[in-house]
Amino acid sequence: MPNFVMSYLGSTVTPGEAGNQFWALIYVLIIFTGVSVAVIAMNWIERKALAHFQVRLGPMRVGPHGLLQPFADALKLMLKEDIIPAAADQFVFWVAPLIGLLAAFTVYTVIPFGPSQAVSDMNIGILFMLGVSSLGVLGIVVAGWASNSHYPLIGALRSSAQMVSYEVAMGLAVVSAVLMTSMNEKGTGTLSMIGIVQAQQQQGVWFIFKFFPLGFIAFVIFSIAMIAETNRAPFDMAEAESELTAGYHTEYSGLRWSLFMLAEYAAMIAVSSIAVTLWLGGWMRPFANLLHAPAWDFIFSLFPGLTFGSLAAIAFVGVTRMPAHSFFKIQRIGLAVFAALLGFIALLLLAIAIVGRSADASLAARFNEGIDYVYWFVLKVAVFMYLFIWYRATWPRYRFDQLMRIGWKVLLPISLGVLVVTAIVGVIVS
Amino acid sequence: MAEITTLHYLVVAAALFVLGVIGVLTRRNVVVVLMSIELILNAVNLNLVAFSRMWGNLHGQVFSIFITVDAAAEAAVGLGILIAFFRNTETINVDEIDLLKW
Amino acid sequence: MNPGMNSAFNSGMAPVATPFFFYMLSGLAIVGGLLVITRRNAVHSALALIVTLLAVAGLYLMLYAPFVAGVQIIVYAGGIMVLFLFVIMLVNIERSSKERRFNRMWPVGLAAACALMALFVSAFVKGRALFPDRMMSLPESSNTQQIATMLYGEAGRMGQYTFAFEIASLLLLVAILGAVIMTKKKI
Numbered sequence: 247m248p249n250f251v252m253s254y255l256g257s258t259v260t261p262g263e264a265g266n267q268f269w270a271l272i273y274v275l276i277i278f279t280g281v282s283v284a285v286i287a288m289n290w291i292e293r294k295a296l297a298h299f300q301v302r303l304g305p306m307r308v309g310p311h312g313l314l315q316p317f318a319d320a321l322k323l324m325l326k327e328d329i330i331p332a333a334a335d336q337f338v339f340w341v342a343p344l345i346g347l348l349a350a351f352t353v354y355t356v357i358p359f360g361p362s363q364a365v366s367d368m369n370i371g372i373l374f375m376l377g378v379s380s381l382g383v384l385g386i387v388v389a390g391w392a393s394n395s396h397y398p399l400i401g402a403l404r405s406s407a408q409m410v411s412y413e414v415a416m417g418l419a420v421v422s423a424v425l426m427t428s429m430n431e432k433g434t435g436t437l438s439m440i441g442i443v444q445a446q447q448q449q450g451v452w453f454i455f456k457f458f459p460l461g462f463i464a465f466v467i468f469s470i471a472m473i474a475e476t477n478r479a480p481f482d483m484a485e486a487e488s489e490l491t492a493g494y495h496t497e498y499s500g501l502r503w504s505l506f507m508l509a510e511y512a513a514m515i516a517v518s519s520i521a522v523t524l525w526l527g528g529w530m531r532p533f534a535n536l537l538h539a540p541a542w543d544f545i546f547s548l549f550p551g552l553t554f555g556s557l558a559a560i561a562f563v564g565v566t567r568m569p570a571h572s573f574f575k576i577q578r579i580g581l582a583v584f585a586a587l588l589g590f591i592a593l594l595l596l597a598i599a600i601v602g603r604s605a606d607a608s609l610a611a612r613f614n615e616g617i618d619y620v621y622w623f624v625l626k627v628a629v630f631m632y633l634f635i636w637y638r639a640t641w642p643r644y645r646f647d648q649l650m651r652i653g654w655k656v657l658l659p660i661s662l663g664v665l666v667v668t669a670i671v672g673v674i675v676s
Numbered sequence: 677m678a679e680i681t682t683l684h685y686l687v688v689a690a691a692l693f694v695l696g697v698i699g700v701l702t703r704r705n706v707v708v709v710l711m712s713i714e715l716i717l718n719a720v721n722l723n724l725v726a727f728s729r730m731w732g733n734l735h736g737q738v739f740s741i742f743i744t745v746d747a748a749a750e751a752a753v754g755l756g757i758l759i760a761f762f763r764n765t766e767t768i769n770v771d772e773i774d775l776l777k778w
Numbered sequence: 779m780n781p782g783m784n785s786a787f788n789s790g791m792a793p794v795a796t797p798f799f800f801y802m803l804s805g806l807a808i809v810g811g812l813l814v815i816t817r818r819n820a821v822h823s824a825l826a827l828i829v830t831l832l833a834v835a836g837l838y839l840m841l842y843a844p845f846v847a848g849v850q851i852i853v854y855a856g857g858i859m860v861l862f863l864f865v866i867m868l869v870n871i872e873r874s875s876k877e878r879r880f881n882r883m884w885p886v887g888l889a890a891a892c893a894l895m896a897l898f899v900s901a902f903v904k905g906r907a908l909f910p911d912r913m914m915s916l917p918e919s920s921n922t923q924q925i926a927t928m929l930y931g932e933a934g935r936m937g938q939y940t941f942a943f944e945i946a947s948l949l950l951l952v953a954i955l956g957a958v959i960m961t962k963k964k965i
Binding site for chain 3: 684690694698701702704705707711714726735744747756762768770771
C-alpha cells in the first residue's frame with residue numbers, strides 16, 4: 247500500500263495538519279455521506295415525531311413505519327419537472343441554491359468530531375465557521391430576488407434582516423465562550439475548534455457550567471439565535487406558509503428545492519455542532535474528569551454498541567407488534583432485516599470496544615477511541631436536532647416586529663452584559 | 677512558474693484599484709458606485725497585507741482591519757443616504773443628483 | 779507506518795501549488811471586479827463583488843493573514859454584501875436596469891482612470907528595485923494573538939493601536955446613528 251495511505255494511521259493530528267491530502271479527502275467524503283444520511287434520517291424523524299406530537303401516525307405506507315418515505319420523496323423530487331419561471335433571472339435562479347449548499351457544507355471542514363477526527367484544524371476555526379455559515383443568507387436573499395415574485399421577495403427580505411440581526415447576539419455569545427478558553431495560567435485563548443474543546447478538557451468543566459450561570463446564559467442566547475439563523479420555527483418568518491406560501495423558495499421545484507432543504511438541514515447540524523463544541527464539551531463523554539478510571543472508560547465505551555442494541559430491540563418489538571395479516575408480510579420481513587442490521591452494528595461496536603480495551607495502543611484501541619469521540623459528539627448534536635423538532639411542534643410563530651424586538655432589545659443587551667461580566671469574573675478569578 | 681513575490685500582489689491590487697476607480701467615475705447607479713468604492717478599499721487592504729508579509733511584521737494587517745471597519749461604516753452611511761434620497765426623488769442615478777437644495 | 783513519511787509527502791506537495799492558487803485567486807478577483815463595473819443589473823454586480831471578496835480573502839490566507847481573511851469573510855461577504863443586496867431590493871431596480879449604464883461624463887472618467895493606471899505602471903516599472911524578491915515568513919499560528927496584542931496591549935501595557943481602536947469604535951457608533959437618522963422617516 248502506498249506510503250501516504252498508511253503513514254497517517256496512528257497519527258494524532260487531523261489530516262489537514264499532517265498535510266495528508268489523501269486522508270483529508272477520505273474524511274471529506276465520510277462527512278459528506280454522513281451529513282446526507284443524517285439529513286435523510288432527520289426528514290423521517292421529523293415527520294414521525296411531529297405526527298406523534300399531534301397524535302397522528304405520520305408516514306406509514308412506504309416501508310415499515312414509513313422508513314422508506316425519505317427515499318420515495320427524494321426519488322419524486324429528482325424525477326419532478328424543474329420549473330424556472332419565465333420572468334426569473336435565469337443565472338441567479340440557478341446559482342442561488344448552490345450558494346446556500348456550499349456555505350452549509352464548507353463549514354464541516356473544521357467541525358471537530360474528535361481530537362484528530364476533523365478534516366482540518368484552522369487556528370481561526372470559530373471565526374471561519376461563523377463567517378461561512380453567514381454566507382448562507384446570500385443564497386436565500388438571491389433566491390428570493392431571482393424568483394421575480396412577491397412572496398419570495400418578502401421572504402428573502404425578512405430572512406436577511408432576521409439573520410443579520412441575530413448574528414450579532416450569536417457572535418457576542420460565542421465571544422464570551424472564547425473568552426473562557428483564555429482562563430488558564432498563561433492566559434492564552436484560542437479560536438481553533440479543537441483548541442476550544444481541549445481548553446474545556448484542561449479546565450475540567452464544560453463551558454455551560456463555567457461561572458454558573460454566565461456560561462449557561464450565553465448558551466441559551468446562542469441556542470435561541472441559532473434557531474433564528476437557520477430559519478426554523480418559531481422564527482420561520484422567511485417561509486411562513488400561512489403568510490407567504492413558502493417564502494423564498496416558493497418558485498422552486500424538484501431538485502433545486504431539495505437542495506434548499508438539504509442546505510437548511512445541513513446548516514441546522516452545523517450550528518448545533520458549534521453549540522456542542524463551545525459549551526457542551528465537544529467529543530468529551532459526560533463526567534470525563536470525575537470518573538476517569540480505566541473501568542469507567544470501558545463502561546462508557548460500551549455506550550455506542552448499547553445504543554444500537556436498544557434501537558435494534560425497538561425495531562424487533564415493532565416486528566412483533568405488526569398486524570398478523572398477509573398484507574404486512576413484506577413489511578415485517580423488511581423491518582426484521584433492518585433490526586438485524588442494527589443488531590449487527592451493535593455487536594460490531596461492542597466487539598471493537600472489548601478488543602480495543604485489551605490491546606493497548608493498537609489500531610483497534612485507536613479505532614475504539616475514535617468511535618467513542620464521534621459517538622458522544624453525534625449524540626449531543628442529535629439532542630439538538632430533536633429540540634429543533636420539539637420547538638416546531640410546540641411554539642407558535644412570532645410576528646416579525648416581535649422577532650426584531652427580541653433580537654435587538656433582549657438578546658443583544660443580555661449577551662453584551664454576559665460578555666462584560668464574564669471578563670470581569672475572569673480577571674478576578676485569575 | 678516563478679515564485680510569487682510582493683510585486684505580484686501589488687499588481688493585482690493595482691488592477692482592482694483601477695477597476696474600482698473606473699466604476700466610481702463612469703457608472704450611474706449609486707449602488708454600483710458604492711460597490712466600486714468597496715473594491716478600491718479591498719485593493720488598499722491587499723496592498724497593506726502584502727507589505728506586512730514583505731516586512732515580516734503585523735502593522736499592515738492591523739491597518740487593514742481598521743480599513744475594514746471604515747468600509748463597514750461607509751457602506752452603512754452611504755446606503756442610508758441612498759435610501760433617504762430614493763424616498764425623496766424615486767431615482768438612484770448619480771447624474772440626477774444635481775440639486776443643490778431640495 | 780512511519781510518521782516521518784508525512785513530512786516528506788507534505789514537502790513534496792504543498793509548495794508546488796502556490797503559484798497556481800495565486801493566479802487562480804487573483805484571476806477570480808480581477809474577473810469579478812470587471813463584472814462589478816460592467817454588469818447592467820446591480821444584483822449581478824453584487825454577486826461578482828462577493829466572488830472578488832472571497833478571492834481576496836483567499837489571497838490573505840496565502841499571505842499568512844488568517845485573521846484578516848476571517849474578518850474579510852464575516853464583515854464583507856456576510857455583513858456588508860447582505861446590506862447591499864437588501865438595499866438593492868428596497869429601491870426600484872426594474873426601471874434603472876433598462877436605462878443606460880454609464881453616466882454622461884464616462885469618457886472623462888475612463889480617461890482619468892487610464893491615466894491612473896499609467897501612473898501605476900510607471901511606478902512599478904521604475905520602482906521595481908524597491909521590492910525584495912523574497913518574502914519574510916510570518917508566524918501563522920499565533921497571528922490572531924499578535925494582532926490582539928497590538929490592538930489591546932499586554933497585561934499592564936497599552937497596545938500600539940489601542941487609541942486608534944477606540945476611535946474606530948466611535949466611528950462605528952457615529953455611522954450607526956447616522957444611518958438610523960438618515961433612513962428613519964420620523965424621529
